[in-house]
Amino acid sequence: MKSLWKKYKQNKLVQGILLLIYISITSLSLFMAQKSVTAFLLLLSSLLLLYFTNFKNLTKWLIAGIVLVFLLPFTASNGDAYQSYMEVATLVGIYISMALGLNIVVGMAGLLDLGFIAFFAVGAYTYGIFATVQASNFMPFGTFPLSGESFWLFILIGCFVAALFGILLGIPVLRVKGDYLAIVTLGFGEIIRIIFNNLDRPVNITNGAMGIPSVTPPRLFGIDFLYPSQFYYIVLVILLFTIFTVRRFEHSKIGRSWKAVRENEIAAQAMGVPLVRTKLMAFAIGASFSGMMGVVFAAKQAFVDPTSFTLLESITILVMVILGGMGSVPGVILGAAVMTILNLQVLTEVTSWLNQLNSTGAFSIPDALSPSKMQRLIFGLLLILFALYRPKGLLPAKNHVYNEKELQEGSAKENKGKQEVMPDHSQIEKAQEV
Amino acid sequence: MLNEILQTIPQVVIDGLTLGAVYAVIALGYTMVYGILELINFAHGEIFMSGAFIGTAILIVLTGMGWVSAVPAIVMLITVLLLTAILTGLLGMGIERVAYRPLRNAPRLIPLITAIGISFLLQDIVRFIAELQKGNYIVTGPNLFKDQLSIKASSISSIFNDASIKTSFVIVLVTAVIMMIGLDLFINRTKWGMAMRAVAQDRETASLMTVNVNKVISITFFIGSALGGATGVLFAVQYGTIDPYIGFILGLKAFTAAVLGGIGNIRGAMLGGLLLGLLEMFASANLTLLSGGVFGAEYKDVFAFAILIIVLLFKPEGLLGKPVTEKV
Known part of the structure; x- marks a missing residue:
C-alpha cells in the first residue's frame, strides 16, 4: 500500500x-x-x-x-441554483482576499490585528457613500450618485483609502507591542463601527444604523453588473491580482523584513530593518486588499450597513488565517475557502436538513441548538484546537531552508567563475491552488 | 453650561462609582493574571458574564423554591455571591489548565488566540443554556433590592440636583470595596500572596525557592475569576437584565481600567476602574452638552477606547505602574 x-x-x-x-x-x-x-x-x-x-x-x-x-x-x-453557487463562490473570493491581507499583518509581520474588518468597512463605505445620493448631503459640488463606470476607479480609491486608514492606525500603535496591539486594534475596529453607526448627525454621511440602500451597480461597456455570476469575474480578477502581489511581496525584501520583525523585533532592528516603515507597510498593504474587496462587497450587496462589520467578522477572518496556517499563502486560501463554505453552505444546509427532520417529526432539536447559530462555538473550538494541537495550521508556511554546505560549495564554485548552485526553487515554492 | 454640568454631578458621581466599582473588580482579574503570566486573559470578561448568569440562575432556582422571601435579601445575596464565586473560580482554573498551561512556552500570540477562542466558546455555551431554559438569551433576574434612596445633594449647595439611587448601589459599592480590601490584604499579608508576588517577579527563581509555580498560577486564576464572577452577580443585581454578550465590551473597558492604573499593579487597577467609571458616566451625561449636540452619549464607548489608546501612547506604564525596559 x-x-x-x-x-x-x-x-x-x-x-x-x-x-x-x-x-x-x-x-x-x-x-x-x-x-x-x-x-x-x-x-x-x-x-x-x-x-x-x-x-x-x-x-x-x-x-x-x-x-x-x-x-x-x-x-x-x-x-x-446557479446564482446561489456563484454568490458563494464570490464571497469565498472576497474572504480569501481579506484573509490574505490579514495574513500579511498577522502571519508575516506578526502583528495581531483584531479590528481588521474596519478596513473592509472603510472600502465598502467609500463606494457606498459616493455611489448613492448620500454624498450630496455633504459634498458641495458634483452630482450624485456617481455613474456605474466610476466603480472601477473606486476599486483603486478604496484600496488607497483603506491603506491610508491602515497607516493612520499603524502610527499610534507602533509603540505598543503584542497583546496591547491586539487590544488597541480591537478598540479601533469597534470605534470605526460605532462612528459609522452614528455618523448621521450632525451631517448625514453614513446614514447611521439605517445603512445606505440602492448602491449603483458597476457598469462596463453599457452592461450593468447585477448578478453574482457577473461579480464572480470581478472578484476572480482582483483575487488573482492579490495572490500575485502577496507572493511577490512574500519573497521580496519587505517580505523578509516582515518575517524578521515577527521573529524578533530588536534583532531585526539591529540588523538594519527599519521598524517603523516595515510595520506601516504591513498595515497599509494588508488593509488595501481589504479595502478593494470592500468596494466590491458594497456594489454586490447594493447595501451597506454597520452590522456587516462586527467583531465576529474580524475574528472570522482571523480564524481563516489560523486554520490555514499563519504566514502560508496556500494555507490561508484553503482556510478562507473552508471557513466561508462552512459558514454559508454547510451550516445552513445542515440547519435546513434538521428543520426538515423536525417537521417530519423524526426527532426534534431545539431552536437554540440550530447549527447556523453555532458560529461562535465553532470558531472558538477551532481557534483553541488549532492553537493547541496544530499552531502551524492546515498547510504550514514553508520557509526557505538553505543547506549550508551547498551554499558554501556554491559560493566556492562561484568564486571559480562556475555556475552557482542554489537550492531547488521549484521544490520549495510550490504554487497554491486558487 | 457649567451650571447644567454641575447640577448633574451628584447623579454622575453615584452612577460613575457604581460602574467604576464593577470595572475595578474586573480589572483586578486582568491585572493579577497579567502580573503573573504577562498574558491578557481575554476570557475574563466572559467569566464575569458567566458569573452574572450563574448568579441569576441560582437566584431564580432559589426563588422557585420559595427561599428568597424566607430569608433576608442580604443573606441571600451573600450566599449567591459565595456560590458563584466558587463556581467561576473553578471555571477560571479549568480554563487556565486546559487552554493556557500547555502553551506557556509558546509564542505570545498563541495563548492570546486560545483566549479569544475560549471567550467565544463561553458566550455560545451560555447562550445555549439560557435559550434552552428560558427561550431567550436575554435574561432578567429577580429583583432583590427594590428601594430607592434619594440623596439630598441640593441641601449641601443649591447648585446640585438631587440624586436618586437604588439600594443595590450601596450593596454593590460596599461589596466591591470589601473584595478589593480583602484582595489587597491577601496579596500583601499572607504567605500565598507573597508566593504570588514572587512568581510575578521571577518565575524561575521563585520555583527554586520552593514555590509551587503551577499551584500559585492556579490560585491566581481562581481568585481573579472568583472576583470576576462575583462582580457579575453584583452587575446582574444592579442592572437587572443580562445577555451573553455583556462580558466582551465590559471586559474591554475593565482592561482599559487596568492599563490606566498600570497593568500588573493591584491598587492601580482599583484606581483605574473607579476613574474610568466616573469619566465614562461624565462623558455619557455631558458629551452632548459639551460638543453642542455633535456627539451624543452613544460615543461613550469610543471615549473609553480613546482613553485606552492615549494611555498606551503617552504613559504605557499607567498611573501607578513602573516603566519596564525590555530584556533582550
Whole structure:
C-alpha cells in the first residue's frame, strides 16, 4: 500500500489522469444535478487536489484557471441554483482576499490585528457613500450618485483609502507591542463601527444604523453588473491580482523584513530593518486588499450597513488565517475557502436538513441548538484546537531552508567563475491552488 | 453650561462609582493574571458574564423554591455571591489548565488566540443554556433590592440636583470595596500572596525557592475569576437584565481600567476602574452638552477606547505602574 502511494506520488501521468477523471465526474454531476451542493463543493476541492500534484507551477495555474473561469460557471449554470453557487463562490473570493491581507499583518509581520474588518468597512463605505445620493448631503459640488463606470476607479480609491486608514492606525500603535496591539486594534475596529453607526448627525454621511440602500451597480461597456455570476469575474480578477502581489511581496525584501520583525523585533532592528516603515507597510498593504474587496462587497450587496462589520467578522477572518496556517499563502486560501463554505453552505444546509427532520417529526432539536447559530462555538473550538494541537495550521508556511554546505560549495564554485548552485526553487515554492 | 454640568454631578458621581466599582473588580482579574503570566486573559470578561448568569440562575432556582422571601435579601445575596464565586473560580482554573498551561512556552500570540477562542466558546455555551431554559438569551433576574434612596445633594449647595439611587448601589459599592480590601490584604499579608508576588517577579527563581509555580498560577486564576464572577452577580443585581454578550465590551473597558492604573499593579487597577467609571458616566451625561449636540452619549464607548489608546501612547506604564525596559 505504502509503495503504491509512493509510486503515485512520483508518477505525474497517473496524477493527471486521476485529476482529470475527478474533475470530469464532479463537473458532470454538477451539470446534471439541478441543485447539488455536494457536487459544487467537490468540484471546488479539485483545486486542492491540483495543489498536491507534482505539476509545474504554470501548468497548475493553467488548470486552475480553466476550472475557475470556464468549467465552474458553465457547469453550474445549468441548474436553478446557479446564482446561489456563484454568490458563494464570490464571497469565498472576497474572504480569501481579506484573509490574505490579514495574513500579511498577522502571519508575516506578526502583528495581531483584531479590528481588521474596519478596513473592509472603510472600502465598502467609500463606494457606498459616493455611489448613492448620500454624498450630496455633504459634498458641495458634483452630482450624485456617481455613474456605474466610476466603480472601477473606486476599486483603486478604496484600496488607497483603506491603506491610508491602515497607516493612520499603524502610527499610534507602533509603540505598543503584542497583546496591547491586539487590544488597541480591537478598540479601533469597534470605534470605526460605532462612528459609522452614528455618523448621521450632525451631517448625514453614513446614514447611521439605517445603512445606505440602492448602491449603483458597476457598469462596463453599457452592461450593468447585477448578478453574482457577473461579480464572480470581478472578484476572480482582483483575487488573482492579490495572490500575485502577496507572493511577490512574500519573497521580496519587505517580505523578509516582515518575517524578521515577527521573529524578533530588536534583532531585526539591529540588523538594519527599519521598524517603523516595515510595520506601516504591513498595515497599509494588508488593509488595501481589504479595502478593494470592500468596494466590491458594497456594489454586490447594493447595501451597506454597520452590522456587516462586527467583531465576529474580524475574528472570522482571523480564524481563516489560523486554520490555514499563519504566514502560508496556500494555507490561508484553503482556510478562507473552508471557513466561508462552512459558514454559508454547510451550516445552513445542515440547519435546513434538521428543520426538515423536525417537521417530519423524526426527532426534534431545539431552536437554540440550530447549527447556523453555532458560529461562535465553532470558531472558538477551532481557534483553541488549532492553537493547541496544530499552531502551524492546515498547510504550514514553508520557509526557505538553505543547506549550508551547498551554499558554501556554491559560493566556492562561484568564486571559480562556475555556475552557482542554489537550492531547488521549484521544490520549495510550490504554487497554491486558487 | 457649567451650571447644567454641575447640577448633574451628584447623579454622575453615584452612577460613575457604581460602574467604576464593577470595572475595578474586573480589572483586578486582568491585572493579577497579567502580573503573573504577562498574558491578557481575554476570557475574563466572559467569566464575569458567566458569573452574572450563574448568579441569576441560582437566584431564580432559589426563588422557585420559595427561599428568597424566607430569608433576608442580604443573606441571600451573600450566599449567591459565595456560590458563584466558587463556581467561576473553578471555571477560571479549568480554563487556565486546559487552554493556557500547555502553551506557556509558546509564542505570545498563541495563548492570546486560545483566549479569544475560549471567550467565544463561553458566550455560545451560555447562550445555549439560557435559550434552552428560558427561550431567550436575554435574561432578567429577580429583583432583590427594590428601594430607592434619594440623596439630598441640593441641601449641601443649591447648585446640585438631587440624586436618586437604588439600594443595590450601596450593596454593590460596599461589596466591591470589601473584595478589593480583602484582595489587597491577601496579596500583601499572607504567605500565598507573597508566593504570588514572587512568581510575578521571577518565575524561575521563585520555583527554586520552593514555590509551587503551577499551584500559585492556579490560585491566581481562581481568585481573579472568583472576583470576576462575583462582580457579575453584583452587575446582574444592579442592572437587572443580562445577555451573553455583556462580558466582551465590559471586559474591554475593565482592561482599559487596568492599563490606566498600570497593568500588573493591584491598587492601580482599583484606581483605574473607579476613574474610568466616573469619566465614562461624565462623558455619557455631558458629551452632548459639551460638543453642542455633535456627539451624543452613544460615543461613550469610543471615549473609553480613546482613553485606552492615549494611555498606551503617552504613559504605557499607567498611573501607578513602573516603566519596564525590555530584556533582550
